[in-house]
Amino acid sequence: MLPLVPDRTCGGCTECCRAIPLSLPELSKPTGRLCAYAVEDGGCSVHAIRPEACRTWFCLWRVVELPESWRPDRSGVILRPDGLIEGRITLHIERPSEFLGGDGFFLAVSQWMADGLHIAISVPGPVGTVPAIADATDYLRRAVEAGDPAGFLALLLRLLDSLSRHDFEPDGVVEHYAVK
Numbered sequence: 001m002l003p004l005v006p007d008r009t010c011g012g013c014t015e016c017c018r019a020i021p022l023s024l025p026e027l028s029k030p031t032g033r034l035c036a037y038a039v040e041d042g043g044c045s046v047h048a049i050r051p052e053a054c055r056t057w058f059c060l061w062r063v064v065e066l067p068e069s070w071r072p073d074r075s076g077v078i079l080r081p082d083g084l085i086e087g088r089i090t091l092h093i094e095r096p097s098e099f100l101g102g103d104g105f106f107l108a109v110s111q112w113m114a115d116g117l118h119i120a121i122s123v124p125g126p127v128g129t130v131p132a133i134a135d136a137t138d139y140l141r142r143a144v145e146a147g148d149p150a151g152f153l154a155l156l157l158r159l160l161d162s163l164s165r166h167d168f169e170p171d172g173v174v175e176h177y178a179v180k
């Protein structure tokens with residue numbers, strides 16, 4: 001597990017408890033369905049006995065020094081950790097928001113690209129389907145290298161629109177809850 005930013009907690013966020021599918025003997029829930037154990041203001045009603053997968057999966061907002069505005073329930077963006085070892089950051093964009101047009105978002109993505117990371121963009125489909133994902137590194141590079149936040153946002157929104165029309169495949173997860 002990646003080391004976490006000290007003194008940072010998930011607070012009221014439960015975005016991963018909705019976005020990430022689980023297929024475990026004790027807890028199975030499809031992509032995009034909020035886990036029935038999640039509580040309204042954030043947190044988990046079975047926290048002390050939650051599955052190992054829930055104890056060890058953290059979005060990169062818990063790992064990387066980024067402002068509070070990046071918390072996924074505020075930004076609408078979950079930074080997925082999978083792929084990081086291969087040099088890829090996946091921005092799972094739950095919902096387009098003004099956050100995507102902010103300088104902070106543009107500058108962070110620009111820095112990751114300057115660091116040599118690949119940028120993947122992922123969007124959710126209907127509940128119970130596998131998200132659509134595309135490597136957007138080369139696509140976004142010209143706006144990043146031009147230092148053009150408006151051009152970057154226009155490209156990103158066009159990509160999100162294209163991904164939203166993807167033929168989403170069912171994830172095949174059958175929901176059941178038996179944590180005890």
Ligand code: SF4
Pocket residue numbers: 009010013014015016017057058059060061062071072073078
């Ligand atoms: S998405 Fe990140 S901040 Fe939100 S609950 Fe999951 S790990 Fe915590």
Ligand code: SF4
Pocket residue numbers: 016017027035036037038039043044045046047050051054
């Ligand atoms: S068991 Fe708790 S931590 Fe795990 S997905 Fe459900 S609400 Fe989230």
